Amino acid sequence: MLSEIAGITRVRMLYLQLLYRCNFSCKTCFHGQLLKDPAHYTLQEAQSLLAHFREHYRLDAVTLLGGEPLLYPHIVEISQYAKKLGLKVEICTNAHPGYRRTIEELAPTLDKMRVSLDGLEASHDLIRQRGSFRGALQMLTLARLNGVDIGATMVVTSRNLQEVVPLAQLLEGYGVRELKLHCLRLVGNALDNPDLAVTDTTAYAHLHRQIADADLTIQILYDSDLSPEPPGQACPNLVSGGWLDRIESDPAGGLTVSCKAVGRDVHAFRWDKTAARILYEPRENDEFQLGIPDVVYQTA
Template sequence: MLDQIAGISRVRMLYLQLLYRCNFSCKHCFHGELLKDAGQFSLDEASGILDHFREVYKLEAVTLLGGEPLLYPYIDDVCSHAKHLGLRVEICTNGHRGYHSALEAIAPQLDKLRISLDGLKPSHDAIRKRGSFDGAMEMIDLAVTLEIATGATMTVTEHNLNDVVPLARLLQDHGVTELKLHALRLVGNAAANPSLEVSDPARYRTLHQQISDAGLSISILYDSDLSQESAGERCSNLVADGWLDRIESDPRGGLTVSCKAVGRDVNAFRWDKARHEILYEPRANDEFATRIPDVIYESTKAS
């Protein structure tokens, strides 16, 4: 179906949102009210979408998301099935202290763990939950002890932009190899917290200079909307010859191609969880009709 309608014949990465439910309600979360939704993939449904994308679209990797994926009751089974299919398995978690045993159980199946960190302790706890920064750092230390490759993700806001470099230094001291920076999208909870948006994008130029001057060994991957210059309307998702870099599936089955469209309910494709097939359901405002560009990720290192 993706091939017939959108010319997509291969997909590198599936971002699989296993459930909406989360133990946090972060001020910038794109899910918003859906965090209260009980919807989730059953084990059969999760296995089915992995099987389909592996067989039909030569899927190479899956990133397991939520909500909070370590709350998902079949997380170990999904990880095992993904590895059985030969997929690279990543997971992105808020790193709560209560998930240590869950991480230990799936450690042998994980290729990378990503911890969500939104700045140093004051910034992070203000946007997430008191004590969550310390819990996330403890999870990082556990992951490194378990010899799991570990990265961190950070949504850049008006209040934590100056935390990027000191956080990167702290993370590299704890054995983290990559920090991934996301631009804030005003959807979900963020729509109710517009003060989080960076008021002067020119500050990104200062950020890049700070990174360049810092002499960091940690790799920094950033959303090009955080670039010193506007990313414009470029779209890197369709790589070449029908290759799609990534596609995201939500617990209701929505399949979204552009990361900038996630959380906006503008998907044109849907995964039918019962029939295990992709359906095409075009709308006047879907991501293809309105040509929503995708996020472009770039890397920067100290010179």
């Protein structure tokens, strides 16, 4: 269906939101009120989705997401299944210490554990919850000791903009190889916290100078919307030569092609969990009709 309608013949990465439920309610979370939604993938539904993308779109990798994916009761089984399909398996988590045993069980099938960190301790805990920063660092150490490649992701806000380099330097000491920087999008909980938005985007130029001058060994990847340079020309169909870098499935089955469209309920494709197939359900305001460009990541 993706190939017939959108010309997509291959997908590198599936971002699989297994459930909305989370033990946090972060001020930057794009899910917002959906964190209370019970929608989720059953194990069989998730397996069918992975098998379909592997068979029909030569899927290379899956990133397990939520909500909080470590709350998913079958997280170990779905990771094992993905490895049996030959996929690279990543997970993005808030890494609460209560998941210690689950992380240890997941370790043999995980290629990377990426932990969400929103600045240094005070900034992070304000956005998430008290004590969550130190807990996340403990779980980074646990994953590394269990042989898992570790990375971090950070939503850049007005509060933590000056903490990118200090956080990167701290993470180097924990063996983190990559820090991925995201631009804050005013969706979900972020709509209730507009003060976190960076209104003076010229500040990004200073951020890039700080990164360049810091002589970091950790790799910094950043959403190009954080660049001081003007945005490049957007690909109108979000696809280049039939190759799609990533697609995201929400717990209700919605398939979103552009990361900038995630959380906005503008998907044109949906995974039918019952029939185990992709449906095309175009709307006047879907991501293709609106021409929403995808996020482009660059190396600092």
